[in-house]
Amino acid sequence: MRENDVIVLGGGIAGISAAAEIAAEARVTVIEAEPSIGYHATGRSAALFIRNYGNATLRALNAASAPFLDAPEGVSDRSLLSPRGELLVANESEMDALEAYADGASGLERLSPAEAVEVVPILKRECIVAALLERDAQDIDVDRMLQGYARLLRLRGGRIVTGLRVGALRHEAGLWRIETDEGQITAPVLINAAGAWADMVARAAGAAPLGITPMRRSAAILPMPEDVALDDWPMFASAAEGWYAKPEAGKLMVSPADEDPVDPHDAWPDDMVLAEGLHRYEQAVTVPVSRVEGSWAGLRSFAPDRSPVVGFDPARTGLFWLAGQGGYGVQTAPALSRLAADLCLDRASALPQHVVSALSPGRFATAVSG
Incomplete structure (x- = not known):
């Protein structure tokens, strides 16, 4: 060789x-x-x-x-990024997490509960105390x-x-x-x-x-009602990382934001962890989880x-x-x-x-x- x-x-x-x-x-x-x-x-x-x-x-x-992701010379002839945005929502118990995220951050907009629901209409207004919108977050x-x-x-x-x-x-x-x-x-x-x-x-x-340490992160694809137009929604998540959701081709990818330490392997979801995460997500939205069309998991590896x-x-x-x-x-x-x-x-x-x-x-x- x-x-x-x-x-x-x-x-x-x-x-x-x-x-x-x-x-x-x-x-x-x-x-x-x-x-x-x-x-x-x-x-x-x-x-x-x-x-x-x-x-x-x-x-x-x-x-x-x-700068490279926006102008990836030698890798692609156009930007690797496209508009998405990220909306973080917090209930009373998640306010410390929301403020910790905002500390030292740039480009964030503070939204009222009503304004957050205008951005993502399926969110329950009564579950939101405060929200942050990062318009510059982009799909890769x-x-x-x-x-x-x-x-x-x-x-x-x-x-x-x-x-x-x-x-x-x-x-x-x-x-x-x-x-x-x-x-x-x-x-x-x-x-x-x-x-x-x-x-x-x-x-x-x-x-x-x-x-x-490898840590498992799971996700599921959920169908949405036909009258819900979600492709322009940002990714939205609980400030304490109890769940997050992102539009994917007319459906919603939802993750329980799990971080369970595991041995290195070809990861798959834990059914109980996924179900608990989907329940946390369901408590924050007005559209119930009717079925899961697919699920998967990956390993995110962290130093101490x-x-x-x-x-x-x-x-x-x-x-x-x-x-x-x-x-x-x-x-x-x-x-x-x-x-x-x-x-x-x-x-x-x-x-x-x-x-x-x-x-x-x-x-x-x-x-x-x-």
Whole structure:
């Protein structure tokens, strides 16, 4: 097999986008165990760009990613974004959560209960104390984004191998040696972009796991009455993240916003968790849940501080972490992929140093030693 400068384990949006950026200056191969790229978390994303979503580090990444998502040069000939909006509603017990979201946020409008119902007519006015509307929240065309990055990667000479399981990982004589069914693949740099399996890959590589925890997130498709025109509604959600809903081709995608820690696997919904979440949603709207037309689940993987992990392992030469993106992986991929390329190619990053430090895997060693 050909020589590589960088091998990426994981063909989700994180691995594919980073590989595409790195391939401009290095020889890159992406290895994906599943038969297609984007099989797990990427292909099951709610696909929304929300500028104010996440902690301060993530909001900085959102802002850094926004220009590329709007003008994705090399990935698509048009914006990856389209108008949607997000409406957060709060009852009395959720006011603290609503104010916490508003703290440090930009571009939010405060709505009265009556105004919130004007935006999403099926909401129960009596259940709303206050609401926030973020008009700038936008849908992301995830498949076009993923395939565009994959096309760019190949155009730059990179390679994607799917359906290939990885065995032993060894670091010898300055090279990572990766055993696969097709033989051994080597490179000086190994990028761990394995999503829910990131800590497992770390252990196989002889590195300390960082506590990357996969958490299940479920969703269901609900039909709506024929006289309900919902395509122009924003995504709407409870401020305390008890549920959220988003129009999908004349129907409604509803999630219980579950975050149940699970082992890495090909996720499926827990019927009880889904039913409880749909009940919480049903209490907030005037249209009862009559039936579920389909359901699915995905895994969102979080580091202990809920910020992504991007950078070289402090104790394992040539092992690079690109993991822990949680529910922010798609919308932060442009910024994280550029950062990964900058660090792997020893270039200065355009991101502020405090953001780079907040993403470094070394922060966990610092926390322990401190």
